[in-house]
Amino acid sequence: MAVILILILVSVLVAGGFLLAFLWSVKTGQMDDDYTPSVRILFEDSINIVKKEVVEILPTSK
Amino acid sequence: MSTACYHCGADCFDAIVVEDKHFCCEGCKMVFKLLNENGLCQYYDLSDMPGLTAKGHFVSEKYNYLDSAAITKQLIQFKLGEQAHVVFYLPQIHCVSCVWLLENLHKINPGIIQSQTHFEKKEIKIVFNPSLISLKQVVQLLAFVGYEPVIHLGGNDWLKKKKVNKKQLYKIGIAGFCFSNIMMLSFPEYLSNDVLELGSLRHFFVYINLLLSLPVLFYSASGFFMAAYTGLRQKWLNIDAPIALAILVTFSRSAYEILTESGAGYLDSMSGIVFFMLIGRWFQDKSYDSFAFDRDYNSFFPLGVTVLEEGKEVNKALPSLLKGEIVLLRTDEMIPADAVLQTDGALIDYSFVTGENAPIAVAIGQMVYAGGIQKGRSIHLEVLKPVGQSYITELWNSPVLKTEKNTEKSFVHPWSQYFTMALFAIALASGIYWSIYDSHKILPAVTAVLIIACPCSLLLTVSFTYGNILRWLGRGRLYCKNASVIEAMHKVDTIVFDKTGTLTNHDDMHLEYTGTALSIKEMVAVKSVTRESLHPLSKMITQFLLLQVSDLTQFQQIENFIGKGTKAYCDGLEIMIGSASFLKSYGIVIEEKVEGSMVYLAIDGAYKGVFKINHSYRKGIDTMILKLQSMGYELHLLSGDYPAEKKYLVQLLGNDIPMLFQQSPIDKLNYIETLQNKGHCVMMVGDGLNDAGALQKSNVGIAVTDQTHLFTPASDAILEGSQMYILNDLIDYAKKAKLIIVFIFILSIIYNIIGMYFATTASLSPMVAAILMPLSSISIVALSALLSFSFSTKLRAKN
Numbered sequence: 001m002a003v004i005l006i007l008i009l010v011s012v013l014v015a016g017g018f019l020l021a022f023l024w025s026v027k028t029g030q031m032d033d034d035y036t037p038s039v040r041i042l043f044e045d046s047i048n049i050v051k052k053e054v055v056e057i058l059p060t061s062k
Numbered sequence: 063m064s065t066a067c068y069h070c071g072a073d074c075f076d077a078i079v080v081e082d083k084h085f086c087c088e089g090c091k092m093v094f095k096l097l098n099e100n101g102l103c104q105y106y107d108l109s110d111m112p113g114l115t116a117k118g119h120f121v122s123e124k125y126n127y128l129d130s131a132a133i134t135k136q137l138i139q140f141k142l143g144e145q146a147h148v149v150f151y152l153p154q155i156h157c158v159s160c161v162w163l164l165e166n167l168h169k170i171n172p173g174i175i176q177s178q179t180h181f182e183k184k185e186i187k188i189v190f191n192p193s194l195i196s197l198k199q200v201v202q203l204l205a206f207v208g209y210e211p212v213i214h215l216g217g218n219d220w221l222k223k224k225k226v227n228k229k230q231l232y233k234i235g236i237a238g239f240c241f242s243n244i245m246m247l248s249f250p251e252y253l254s255n256d257v258l259e260l261g262s263l264r265h266f267f268v269y270i271n272l273l274l275s276l277p278v279l280f281y282s283a284s285g286f287f288m289a290a291y292t293g294l295r296q297k298w299l300n301i302d303a304p305i306a307l308a309i310l311v312t313f314s315r316s317a318y319e320i321l322t323e324s325g326a327g328y329l330d331s332m333s334g335i336v337f338f339m340l341i342g343r344w345f346q347d348k349s350y351d352s353f354a355f356d357r358d359y360n361s362f363f364p365l366g367v368t369v370l371e372e373g374k375e376v377n378k379a380l381p382s383l384l385k386g387e388i389v390l391l392r393t394d395e396m397i398p399a400d401a402v403l404q405t406d407g408a409l410i411d412y413s414f415v416t417g418e419n420a421p422i423a424v425a426i427g428q429m430v431y432a433g434g435i436q437k438g439r440s441i442h443l444e445v446l447k448p449v450g451q452s453y454i455t456e457l458w459n460s461p462v463l464k465t466e467k468n469t470e471k472s473f474v475h476p477w478s479q480y481f482t483m484a485l486f487a488i489a490l491a492s493g494i495y496w497s498i499y500d501s502h503k504i505l506p507a508v509t510a511v512l513i514i515a516c517p518c519s520l521l522l523t524v525s526f527t528y529g530n531i532l533r534w535l536g537r538g539r540l541y542c543k544n545a546s547v548i549e550a551m552h553k554v555d556t557i558v559f560d561k562t563g564t565l566t567n568h569d570d571m572h573l574e575y576t577g578t579a580l581s582i583k584e585m586v587a588v589k590s591v592t593r594e595s596l597h598p599l600s601k602m603i604t605q606f607l608l609l610q611v612s613d614l615t616q617f618q619q620i621e622n623f624i625g626k627g628t629k630a631y632c633d634g635l636e637i638m639i640g641s642a643s644f645l646k647s648y649g650i651v652i653e654e655k656v657e658g659s660m661v662y663l664a665i666d667g668a669y670k671g672v673f674k675i676n677h678s679y680r681k682g683i684d685t686m687i688l689k690l691q692s693m694g695y696e697l698h699l700l701s702g703d704y705p706a707e708k709k710y711l712v713q714l715l716g717n718d719i720p721m722l723f724q725q726s727p728i729d730k731l732n733y734i735e736t737l738q739n740k741g742h743c744v745m746m747v748g749d750g751l752n753d754a755g756a757l758q759k760s761n762v763g764i765a766v767t768d769q770t771h772l773f774t775p776a777s778d779a780i781l782e783g784s785q786m787y788i789l790n791d792l793i794d795y796a797k798k799a800k801l802i803i804v805f806i807f808i809l810s811i812i813y814n815i816i817g818m819y820f821a822t823t824a825s826l827s828p829m830v831a832a833i834l835m836p837l838s839s840i841s842i843v844a845l846s847a848l849l850s851f852s853f854s855t856k857l858r859a860k861n
Contacts, residue, residue: 001263002263004263005263005266008247008266008270012243012270015239015243016239018239019235019236019239022235023232023235023236026228026231026232026235027228031228031231032180032227033180033181033182033183035181035182036161036179036180036181036182039158039161039181040161040165042108042158043104043108043162044104
């Protein structure tokens with residue numbers, strides 16, 4: 001019965017991992033646009049095959 | 063008879079064909095060729111006729127002001143080495159093809175590294191290599207394929223966007239995580255009496271619950287505490303105060319019970335209610351990102367103008383325009399400042415500024431005002447006043463427009479005050495009761511009362527109902543700035559309408575010809591002549607005649623007198639077409655003298671007839687007005703136009719409506735103020751700059767537009783012109799909000815009463831609390847959605 005202790009701790013940790021993933025996705029702006037990705041699915045060829053690295057905009061710039 | 067353009071769907075009159083595909087103009091054909099050459103024809107596969115009608119609008123010199131480094135610096139968001147980021151607003155984005163094409167721009171020009179669109183905001187973020195392509199070339203490319211970016215003086219602050227939203231999402235995420243885990247870990251507690259034997263594990267569960275509830279209390283619920291504190295400091299009890307109290311009491315009692323091992327606490331209810339309320343707030347904050355509700359005059363003016371310095375064309379940024387400089391204004395460009403006309407050929411369309419229908423011909427030496435659009439060919443203007451001091455901008459600087467709007471608190475707050483008072487009364491009563499009978503039960507009873515009777519249900523009701531109403535109104539194409547607009551609509555008792563563009567449709571004009579019937583030969587001749595003129599009325603006549611004859615002939619001689627008329631020899635006939643005074647100067651007598659947009663025709667010296675151009679009134683306006691009157695609203699009409707159509711208007715709308723014409727923007731503003739001083743709550747429905755003052759002064763300002771992306775003055779709501787005829791239904795629906803809130807709240811009181819029974823008898827177990835709370839929350843949400851949906855039948859039917 002004490003094994004349930006470990007089970008719960010592990011499951012809370014896993015759930016916590018998902019929470020962190022959610023928080024990270026909000027931070028990197030993935031939740032800013034919730035409509036356009038649904039439109040992009042319809043395209044036949046994948047557009048964002050951009051190999052060049054695009055510089056991330058830092059919040060302090062400008 | 064006419065085929066649809068393969069690119070944009072407009073009617074094709076001339077035969078422009080490439081590979082069996084018809085195009086309406088050279089512009090559309092060129093875009094097709096560009097896409098074809100670059101292998102981008104999937105554009106046409108994704109949507110039918112997705113293109114935007116070019117109609118020869120692409121003028122490359124228009125963007126010369128982007129050569130200036132100062133201006134480019136303003137627009138480029140970020141620049142590092144071989145990458146520059148820029149964000150543009152492209153109101154033309156309307157379908158899948160748009161997104162596809164805009165994100166494939168790199169295939170047309172390799173200087174563009176990446177482009178990403180945001181469909182709802184109608185924005186594009188372009189990353190380009192400034193050493194391969196200049197900003198001006200980027201803009202030219204966008205304009206060429208039909209997506210001309212809207213670049214304005216004041217509207218380029220992309221920095222102040224949506225950072226707040228992220229915080230809301232963080233709070234919701236954390237609250238949701240903690241709530242669901244606490245709930246799960248509380249199950250053993252609920253079932254422990256009958257089924258499970260916990261023993262020492264019990265401590266484990268409750269302490270984890272306590273730990274999980276901390277982020278909810280200190281982070282997710284922080285908004286409520288701060289709002290309550292702010293309210294209390296101003297000696298005002300808003301709805302957040304009792305909520306903050308309830309959360310605090312619940313946590314305290316639960317913490318006490320857990321730490322003294324006397325119980326399991328109510329942490330699941332607490333985290334659950336915080337979670338639901340945060341979702342409610344997020345739901346209510348639905349905003350329409352692609353609309354701008356707060357435009358000031360800066361948003362209308364272009365960023366740069368062409369100035370003539372010693373005969374050479376130089377591009378200058380608008381704010382640096384000085385008095386005395388000579389501006390070169392091309393067709394369809396907006397006059398940037400009050401100026402004096404230096405050359406011939408001015409045909410100014412002031413419809414947006416004053417509401418007058420027809421363009422005005424202005425002579426050399428006369429003044430032209432900022433905000434007007436030149437419809438003729440290029441002209442030169444000498445600036446008279448700096449941009450900020452022109453007539454139209456002074457209107458914006460009027461102190462009237464600086465005062466804040468709708469600062470009255472929501473009706474929810476007084477209700478919550480009553481609720482709080484009732485709550486304290488019950489808590490006090492039960493406290494007194496138990497002090498007599500069993501003093502051990504005082505604290506449990508009182509705290510239980512404060513826990514269970516959370517005015518959270520009121521907040522939830524309001525948030526979700528307003529959120530639903532906002533969305534349904536949006537479906538009915540009335541886009542409100544925020545929920546307080548819905549509340550303001552409740553108090554409105556008077557509605558003032560503008561005429562041009564509001565009751566009439568700017569784009570929908572119809573032509574009437576009265577006079578001697580024309581022979582085919584005559585019609586062909588007239589059409590060939592009018593085709594040469596840039597005057598919008600001539601274009602209309604051409605279209606009108608095109609429906610009847612499709613041939614063209616050559617004319618032998620043509621003389622164009624801008625603003626007056628045209629005289630030409632065509633096919634052996636002498637055609638004279640123009641204003642009444644023009645024809646009179648050639649000795650042709652015209653009997654009737656009616657005002658309005660008239661174009662008179664004479665052939666071979668004999669008067670033939672007149673083309674009368676009418677803006678058509680939107681369909682269903684008359685029934686809509688009648689319904690509004692039957693709903694009890696007092697209606698008024700204010701127009702900037704001449705009273706030419708007064709008779710028709712009285713016929714259409716009835717005798718009871720006061721109608722005033724030739725109203726300047728200040729006149730309209732004063733009229734609204736007078737009404738308000740008489741105690742009325744006024745709604746203004748208008749479009750255009752000439753209504754800007756009235757829209758701001760009124761209690762609810764609705765800007766009407768047929769092209770939602772273009773110029774809408776500052777308003778509380780934006781209405782699509784095609785939906786004007788159900789304005790009464792939209793207002794009626796908005797008023798249902800209060801009804802729905804009251805109904806649901808009464809229902810939620812039933813839950814509260816049941817909970818009160820348990821609370822006052824000090825028998826509130828965590829399980830009961832944990833059942834009641836989600837039950838009431840979910841039923842509120844469901845009921846709110848259901849009622850909003852069922853009342854929205856009228857909004858859905860016509861769509």
